[in-house]
Amino acid sequence: MAEKFDSLEEHLEKFVENIRQLGIIVSDFQPSSQAGLNQKLNYMVTGLQDIDKCRQQLHDITVPLEVFEFIDQGRNPQLYTKECLERALAKNEQVKGKIDTMKKFKSLLIQELTKVFPEDMAKYKVIRGEDPSP
Amino acid sequence: MGGECAGHAGIMENFSALFGGAEPPPSATAASLGFGPGKPGGPGSGPPPVPAVTPVGEEVARKASAASGPFYLMRELPGTTELTGSTNLITHYNLEHAYNKFCGKKVKEKLSNFLPDLPGMIDLPGSHDNSSLRSLIEKPPICGSSFNPITGTMLTGFRLHAGPLPEQCRLMHIQPPKKKNKHKHKQSRTQDPVPPETPSDSDHKKKKKKKEDDPERKRKKKEKKKKKNRHSPEHPGVGSSQASSSSSLR
Numbered sequence: 001m002a003e004k005f006d007s008l009e010e011h012l013e014k015f016v017e018n019i020r021q022l023g024i025i026v027s028d029f030q031p032s033s034q035a036g037l038n039q040k041l042n043y044m045v046t047g048l049q050d051i052d053k054c055r056q057q058l059h060d061i062t063v064p065l066e067v068f069e070f071i072d073q074g075r076n077p078q079l080y081t082k083e084c085l086e087r088a089l090a091k092n093e094q095v096k097g098k099i100d101t102m103k104k105f106k107s108l109l110i111q112e113l114t115k116v117f118p119e120d121m122a123k124y125k126v127i128r129g130e131d132p133s134p
Numbered sequence: 135m136g137g138e139c140a141g142h143a144g145i146m147e148n149f150s151a152l153f154g155g156a157e158p159p160p161s162a163t164a165a166s167l168g169f170g171p172g173k174p175g176g177p178g179s180g181p182p183p184v185p186a187v188t189p190v191g192e193e194v195a196r197k198a199s200a201a202s203g204p205f206y207l208m209r210e211l212p213g214t215t216e217l218t219g220s221t222n223l224i225t226h227y228n229l230e231h232a233y234n235k236f237c238g239k240k241v242k243e244k245l246s247n248f249l250p251d252l253p254g255m256i257d258l259p260g261s262h263d264n265s266s267l268r269s270l271i272e273k274p275p276i277c278g279s280s281f282n283p284i285t286g287t288m289l290t291g292f293r294l295h296a297g298p299l300p301e302q303c304r305l306m307h308i309q310p311p312k313k314k315n316k317h318k319h320k321q322s323r324t325q326d327p328v329p330p331e332t333p334s335d336s337d338h339k340k341k342k343k344k345k346e347d348d349p350e351r352k353r354k355k356k357e358k359k360k361k362k363n364r365h366s367p368e369h370p371g372v373g374s375s376q377a378s379s380s381s382s383l384r
Binding site: 013016019020023026027028029030031034037038041042045046048049052065068069070071072073074075076077078079081082085086088089091092094095096098099100120123124127128 | 203204205208211218219220222223224229232233236237241242243244245247248251252253256257258259260261266267268271280281282283284289292293294295296297298299
């Protein structure tokens with residue numbers, strides 16, 4: 001799994017570095033550096049080709065749109081992961097609380113119904129495959 | 135209480151008469167096939183016929199008896215193997231490491247902290263310079279399906295004028311002030327009259343003390359060596375000058 005991302009990361013790093021060098025050449029351009037500029041431009045094309053090739057390995061990867069919003073706002077995308085994990089845990093605890101409460105309610109209801117309808121509840125327990133004796 | 139019970143039982147019987155009685159009682163074959171009344175699923179969805187001795191057969195028989203009794207609308211309980219919120223899903227999916235990594239310590243807010251080696255001012259919102267990823271998705275650039283190398287004639291379009299770029303175009307080389315921030319933090323720490331300052335000061339004092347102590351120690355060492363040399367039989371005539379030179383070498 002990580003190998004796929006490693007190759008993409010490597011290509012992206014090379015591409016960014018090439019662009020950085022291109023920026024340096026352009027920022028104070030000299031006529032003698034035209035050949036170097038042309039070479040860098042073609043490196044850029046090959047870099048894009050390499051990145052495009054990585055697409056085949058990553059077709060099954062999905063990225064949430066919210067992550068892009070974080071990046072667009074200049075925020076660390078790890079904050080999105082953090083928020084997701086915190087939200088998941090909070091919701092997990094909430095649902096666990098509900099399930100536990102419902103289980104308690106069920107046992108109390110069975111307990112009370114057994115007092116009022118002992119025969120019916122005995123039948124119920126037989127149907128449910130539970131021990132009919134309280 | 136007993137009267138109430140009798141009343142309830144009467145209601146139950148009425149309900150069973152209304153719903154249960156309308157349908158014919160389930161036959162043994164129907165029960166064994168597993169599509170008796172009160173069970174979800176049509177005739178085709180039931181399990182294949184099995185002998186009544188097996189646990190499945192027992193279950194079917196139980197359901198058949200349930201259909202004839204007061205609990206004719208009973209549904210099957212959800213399976214216990216089903217994954218629900220009652221289990222800690224973070225541990226179930228082995229995400230404790232990720233949870234501790236992201237939620238255990240403070241994650242830095244800025245994008246440049248995530249991509250420290252990326253050149254340019256990446257902490258600015260993408261909408262400012264129209265470089266947002268959102269716009270790339272919403273309005274994808276019109277281009278061909280493949281990337282072709284730039285040939286000789288096309289490269290003529292990239293002939294540039296000599297000289298530096300104008301100021302407004304130099305944004306690419308401006309880096310976020312990371313080191314300055316660190317210095318600021320340090321300055322603020324030293325400015326505050328809080329404990330962090332005191333250890334550093336004490337360290338300085340200790341170092342100074344050590345430095346002050348060093349020449350005294352050297353002198354003492356020299357004196358000891360001189361005494362040793364004088365008393366030792368191997369170096370009866372060694373002068374003080376040689377001893378000092380040896381110590382200086384060390």
